[in-house]
Amino acid sequence: MSRHAFQYAVLRAVPRIDRGEFVNVGVILYCQALDYLHASVVVDPVRLRALAGDVDLDAVRTSAEAVVEACRRPEGTARENTGLAHTFGRLTAPRSTVVQPSPVHAGVTANPEHTLAGLLTRLVAPPR
Numbered sequence: 001m002s003r004h005a006f007q008y009a010v011l012r013a014v015p016r017i018d019r020g021e022f023v024n025v026g027v028i029l030y031c032q033a034l035d036y037l038h039a040s041v042v043v044d045p046v047r048l049r050a051l052a053g054d055v056d057l058d059a060v061r062t063s064a065e066a067v068v069e070a071c072r073r074p075e076g077t078a079r080e081n082t083g084l085a086h087t088f089g090r091l092t093a094p095r096s097t098v099v100q101p102s103p104v105h106a107g108v109t110a111n112p113e114h115t116l117a118g119l120l121t122r123l124v125a126p127p128r
Contacts, residue, residue, distance in 0.1 A: 003108045004034055004108065004109060004110070004112075005107075006030060007106050008029040008116075008119060009028050009091075009103070011025050011027065011064055011100070012101070014097075015060070019052075023051060025099065026039055026041030026120070027040055027116060027119045027120050027123060029116040029119065032084070036084075037087060039068045039091075041068055041124075042124050043061050047126060056098070063097065063098055070087060
């Protein structure tokens, strides 16, 4: 099985920008060689309310789901250095909003869908 380089960023919900505290709510994974760009999110209201009791859960969900949707409809291809690459760069650009991306990290994968699910479980899902 061939392995391919990928990049990913964790989506963080920051209910109070002034405090800088966050809860991981999703992962964006981009694999240029396979023209793969997907995001998955899991918004845990209990963990978010622990940081800010008055957090707007709908705003967090809407912002996180907008990232998922943006990954579903990019234009062009990664090989053209537009479309997927451009969309990943735009989604991982630093910002001061209720949902923010982490720095970009890299790895290798034979199955990006499986890797995305594993990252979501390891980095986002509530501890058991």
